[in-house]
Amino acid sequence: MLIRLLAPLLVVASLGAQAQGTVYRCPGPPVLYTDTLSAREAVERGCRTIEGTPITIMQTARPRAPGAAPPASGGARGAETRVDAGQQRARDDERRSVLQAELRAAEERLANAQREFGNGQGERRGDERNYQKFLDRMAELKDNVARHEADVQALKREIAKLP
Template identity: 65%
Template sequence: MLIRPFFLLSCVTALLAGAVQAQSIVYRCPGPPVLYTDALSPKEAQAKDCRSIEGTPITVLPATRPRANPAPASAGGGEARGSADGRIDPNQQRSRDGERRRVLETELREAQERLDALQRDYAGGNAERRGDEKNYQKYLDRMAELKASIGRQEVDVQALKREISKLP
């Protein structure tokens, strides 16, 4: 009599273990982004071309949390990041602003030079035809491209001027 309840208990345990195992199959589904899921049935997984990753260990890494307080500025050498309350030394900020202004002015000068060169080539839409433009349509295509390039360059110049005007 003692053998039967033990046998019955082991059968029930085996059935439950099989059910848990069937639910815990994890599938890797292709495509951007790659999807790992255990919510698919075997038929759905096959239809989506998903592969079972049975027996492969799965590692879940917790997300990193940002530090509450930044590290204090170093006293020796290098560029100081600022004080503990997040402020930057006014002299250092002036230096950064000056460098930014120099970079933007250089970019503005180069953009203005490119714009002038494009406008010279365009010649108000009356540029001379080149030797490789025996077909009039090639000439018209080049003029349209030059006109579009001039428009883009003008927008770039205006954007750089706006950025410079925002500086202190």
């Protein structure tokens, strides 16, 4: 019964090996693996046959020539797609107001985190009988303060970039 199952697999495997052809490894600065050469051409180039070694072919993107223009992404922007100055000013004002609202919220979160951290002198809770739990909570609070300070600074930088 096992032979009946394996026989078709062996036939398919041998057909695949025959259909693949002879693969040659040709020397050179870029080593070339090819199956498009005849036996005579392979000998002339000094290529060797590769037998029983699986070969994986990987397609890669061709590098662009230096100074070449990048591929177009949806078409060129012309004069018809420009935004008039009034509309751009309105967008900038809206962006500024959104960033300022985010800044106020971030400053409030920072103040709350600093108050809770208490300069590292926070109150011990009842569930922190182990001193290490208290130290772990203080380290987490300190990290929160640093993260909120970084958020506030990033928002201030974004607002400063606006015209």
